[in-house]
Amino acid sequence: MARAVAGPTIVLCAIFAVLVAADTWSSGGEIYPGVFAGSVDLGGMTPGEAEKLLGTRAVGSAGIRLVGPGEIVLEAGQMGARLDVAQTADRAYAVGRTGGFFERLGDRGRAFFGTAVEPAVAYDPGSVRAAVEDASARLAREPRPASVEVRNSEVEVVAAREGYSPDVGATAENVGQAIGNLRDEARLAGEVLEPEVSTSEAEAAAAQARRAMSEEVLLTSGGRRWELSPAEIGRSLDFAPADGALRVTVDRDALKENLSAVYAALEERPVEADYEVNGTAVTVTPGREGRRIEEEKLFGALEDGLSDGERRYAVTTVVSEPEFTTAEARKMRPTQKLGSYRTNYSIVQDSGARVDNLAMSSGAITGTLLAPGETFSMNDTVSGLDYNATKVIVDGQEALADGGGLCQVTSTLYNAVNEAGLDVTERSPHYAQLPYIRPGLDATVWFGDEQGNGELDMEFENTSKGYVLLREYVADDGYIYAEVWGVPDDVDVQTWSEPVYRNADSARWVTYQTYREGGKVLYDGVLHRDTYEALKDKKGKPIPADTVPVAPVDP
Structure with missing residues (x-):
C-alpha cells in the first residue's frame, strides 16, 4: 500500500522539479x-x-x-x-x-x-x-445652506453647497x-457636511414668497385705505431655517416700517400722568389714553394669509393706557409730612457766605420727587454749584474750602429721612464731634479728589408705597429745616444716640432706632456705632472731645 502512494508522489515531485528547473533556466537573470x-x-x-x-x-x-x-x-x-x-x-x-x-x-x-x-x-x-x-x-x-433673496419684486434662490x-x-x-x-x-x-437647507427646500420657499408678492395688499380701517406693493411685501418677508426646511415668515420690524403711514394715521401715544410741585403742594397733571394698532392680530393674519392669496386685511385698534395713570398719580401723591428735622446754623460763627452755601444746597434738594424704589444721592443732587469758600473741618482742624455747610444740610436731611422710615443705604460720620448735630445723628459728604477718589455720599431709597417729596430751607430763626412728604402711613420711627465714652482724645457713641408700623415694633436696636477724634484749634492743639457741646436729639 505504501509503495502504491509513494510512487505517484515521487513522480509529481520530479515533474514539479523539472518545471521549476525549466522556469529557472528560462528566467535566468530576470x-x-x-x-x-x-x-x-x-x-x-x-x-x-x-x-x-x-x-x-x-x-x-x-x-x-x-x-x-x-x-x-x-x-x-x-x-x-x-x-x-x-x-x-x-x-x-x-x-x-x-x-x-x-x-x-x-x-x-x-x-x-x-x-x-x-x-x-x-x-x-x-x-x-x-x-x-x-x-x-x-x-x-x-456647508452653505440654500437661501432666498428678494430684490425689488424678484425672488432668487442661492443654491446650497x-x-x-x-x-x-x-x-x-x-x-x-x-x-x-x-x-x-x-x-x-x-x-461630507450636508447644508442645513437644500436647494429644493429653498425653491419651495421661493415659490411661497412669489405667491405672497403676486399682487398688492389692501389694508382698511374705518373707511380709510392703504396699499402694500409687491416690493414692500417682499421687503417684509423673512426666510429662516426650521426643522430642515426654509420657513417664510413676516419680518415684523420691516413690515412695521413699510406700514409707517398706517401707524402715523391710526396710532396715538398715551400721555403719562405727572406732578407739578409748588412748595409743599403737589398737584396731579392728568394723563390721557392713547390708541394702538393690534399688531399681533394684524401680523398673524398677514403671516397666515399672504401665501394663500389673501389680499384684503382689516386694521383694528385698541385703547392704549398710560403706564402711570391719573388714578395712580392721585393715589401716590405726597400729601402728608412723614419726617422733619432742624439744626441750628447760627452756632457756627462764620460769615454770611456759609449761609449762602446752605441756601444753595437746600434749594437744589427742595422739590425733589422720588418714585417708589428710587434712590436719592446727596452728591448727585448738590454737586456742581458755585459754592463759597468757608470754614470746613479737615482731619479735625479748621480750614477754608468751597462748600462749607454742606454737611449740615446733609445731616439735617438724614434725620428727616430716618424719621420718615425710609431706608438709608449710605452714610458716613464726621471725623470729629460738631456742635450743631448730636454725635451719631450726623452724616457727612465729600465729592472726592479730582479723580473722584475718596467720595463720601449720603444715599437713601424711597421704600414707601408712594412718591416722596423733599423740602429743605434756611429760615431766619437761625435754623435749617428738612422735611420729607409722602402718602399717609402708620409708621413711627424714633432715633437717638448715647455716648459709650468721652475723653480728651476721642469719643464713642452708639445710635439706636425703634421702628413701629401700625403700632407693631418691627425693629428696636442699634443702628450704628461711631468713633470721633478730637478737634484741633488754630495752632493744631487738640480740643478735648468731652468739652465739645453736644446737641440734643431733637433741637
Whole structure:
C-alpha cells in the first residue's frame, strides 16, 4: 500500500522539479514572474530594468495624489520620502533565489500566484502630517445652506453647497501606506457636511414668497385705505431655517416700517400722568389714553394669509393706557409730612457766605420727587454749584474750602429721612464731634479728589408705597429745616444716640432706632456705632472731645 502512494508522489515531485528547473533556466537573470515591489509588478525584468521603472513610479516627481473632493498632489519632497531603487530591485530579484532548495521552491510557487516584497522606502511621518494638514486646510469648508433673496419684486434662490471636514490623522495614515506600497494615490479621509437647507427646500420657499408678492395688499380701517406693493411685501418677508426646511415668515420690524403711514394715521401715544410741585403742594397733571394698532392680530393674519392669496386685511385698534395713570398719580401723591428735622446754623460763627452755601444746597434738594424704589444721592443732587469758600473741618482742624455747610444740610436731611422710615443705604460720620448735630445723628459728604477718589455720599431709597417729596430751607430763626412728604402711613420711627465714652482724645457713641408700623415694633436696636477724634484749634492743639457741646436729639 505504501509503495502504491509513494510512487505517484515521487513522480509529481520530479515533474514539479523539472518545471521549476525549466522556469529557472528560462528566467535566468530576470526577476521571477509574479513578483511585485509593493504595488509595482517587476516580474520578467532584469534588476536594471526594475530600477528604471521604480525610479519613475509612486514616490517620484508626481508625488501622491489625494483622491477625494478637489485635486491635490503631495510632492515627495514635502513628505521626506526616499526610495532606494537598487535595494528594492535586489529584494525582488532575490525572491526564489535565496535559502535552501525547498525554501526557494516555496518562494517560486508563491510567485506563481503573485507575491510582493517590501520596498526599501522611508519617509518622515511629521512631514507627511504637515503636508496633509496644509492640503486639508485648502479642502475644508463649511456647508452653505440654500437661501432666498428678494430684490425689488424678484425672488432668487442661492443654491446650497456641501461642506467638507477632512480627517488629518486618517489621511496621513493612508498617505503613509501609499508611500510604503509605491502607490501614486491615497484616499482623502473626511466627512461630507450636508447644508442645513437644500436647494429644493429653498425653491419651495421661493415659490411661497412669489405667491405672497403676486399682487398688492389692501389694508382698511374705518373707511380709510392703504396699499402694500409687491416690493414692500417682499421687503417684509423673512426666510429662516426650521426643522430642515426654509420657513417664510413676516419680518415684523420691516413690515412695521413699510406700514409707517398706517401707524402715523391710526396710532396715538398715551400721555403719562405727572406732578407739578409748588412748595409743599403737589398737584396731579392728568394723563390721557392713547390708541394702538393690534399688531399681533394684524401680523398673524398677514403671516397666515399672504401665501394663500389673501389680499384684503382689516386694521383694528385698541385703547392704549398710560403706564402711570391719573388714578395712580392721585393715589401716590405726597400729601402728608412723614419726617422733619432742624439744626441750628447760627452756632457756627462764620460769615454770611456759609449761609449762602446752605441756601444753595437746600434749594437744589427742595422739590425733589422720588418714585417708589428710587434712590436719592446727596452728591448727585448738590454737586456742581458755585459754592463759597468757608470754614470746613479737615482731619479735625479748621480750614477754608468751597462748600462749607454742606454737611449740615446733609445731616439735617438724614434725620428727616430716618424719621420718615425710609431706608438709608449710605452714610458716613464726621471725623470729629460738631456742635450743631448730636454725635451719631450726623452724616457727612465729600465729592472726592479730582479723580473722584475718596467720595463720601449720603444715599437713601424711597421704600414707601408712594412718591416722596423733599423740602429743605434756611429760615431766619437761625435754623435749617428738612422735611420729607409722602402718602399717609402708620409708621413711627424714633432715633437717638448715647455716648459709650468721652475723653480728651476721642469719643464713642452708639445710635439706636425703634421702628413701629401700625403700632407693631418691627425693629428696636442699634443702628450704628461711631468713633470721633478730637478737634484741633488754630495752632493744631487738640480740643478735648468731652468739652465739645453736644446737641440734643431733637433741637
